[in-house]
Amino acid sequence: MSYRNGTYVAFDGQGEVCPANSDYKYFNTLKMWQNSNRIDFNFVNSHEKTYGVRDSSSETTLKSRLRERMRNSKNILVIVSDDTNYDRGLLNWEIETAVKDYNLPIIVAYTGETSFSYLTERLIQKLPKKLREYVIFNTAKIVHIPFIKDKIKGAISYYSVIGNKPLNSRTVY
Numbered sequence: 001m002s003y004r005n006g007t008y009v010a011f012d013g014q015g016e017v018c019p020a021n022s023d024y025k026y027f028n029t030l031k032m033w034q035n036s037n038r039i040d041f042n043f044v045n046s047h048e049k050t051y052g053v054r055d056s057s058s059e060t061t062l063k064s065r066l067r068e069r070m071r072n073s074k075n076i077l078v079i080v081s082d083d084t085n086y087d088r089g090l091l092n093w094e095i096e097t098a099v100k101d102y103n104l105p106i107i108v109a110y111t112g113e114t115s116f117s118y119l120t121e122r123l124i125q126k127l128p129k130k131l132r133e134y135v136i137f138n139t140a141k142i143v144h145i146p147f148i149k150d151k152i153k154g155a156i157s158y159y160s161v162i163g164n165k166p167l168n169s170r171t172v173y
Contacts, residue, residue, distance in 0.1 A: 006046030113146035
C-alpha cells in the first residue's frame with residue numbers, strides 16, 4: 001500500500017487555456033504560500049508526486065495519472081469560487097473518484113469568503129454537481145472552510161483518510 005500523505009487539489013479550469021483566467025490562480029496561491037520564506041504554510045502537493053501530463057495527453061492518460069495522485073493522497077481540497085461550473089470538465093469526475101475509489105475526505109475551500117459558521121444555501125449553490133449531491137444526501141465526509149491560509153492549513157493537517165475525525169457533509173471548520 002502506498003504512503004498516503006499528500007493533498008490532492010481540485011478546481012474548475014473553466015475551460016480556459018490561460019491559468020490566470022480560471023480557478024488555477026487559487027492553486028497557484030497555495031503553491032506561493034508554500035514557497036514563501038515569510039509564510040507558515042506547508043502541504044504535500046499530490047500533483048508533484050507523479051509525472052506531469054501535457055495538454056495533448058489523452059483523457060485516459062490524464063485520468064490514470066490523476067488516479068495515481070489520489071491513491072497517494074490523504075484528503076482532497078476542492079477550491080470553489082463564484083465561477084466554478086456546475087457540470088464541466090473533470091472536476092465532478094475527480095470528486096466522485098476521490099470519494100468512491102479512495103475514500104478521501106473532502107475539504108471545500110470557498111474563495112471570497114472570510115468566515116461562516118454554518119453551510120448556507122448560497123454556498124451550496126456554488127458547488128459543482130457531484131459535490132452538491134454529496135452534501136444534499138450526506139454521502140461523503142466533507143468539511144467546509146473559507147479560502148484562508150490558516151483555515152486551509154488546519155484542515156489539511158486535521159482531516160485525513162487515516163484519521164477518525166467525525167465529519168458529515170455539512171461540517172464547518
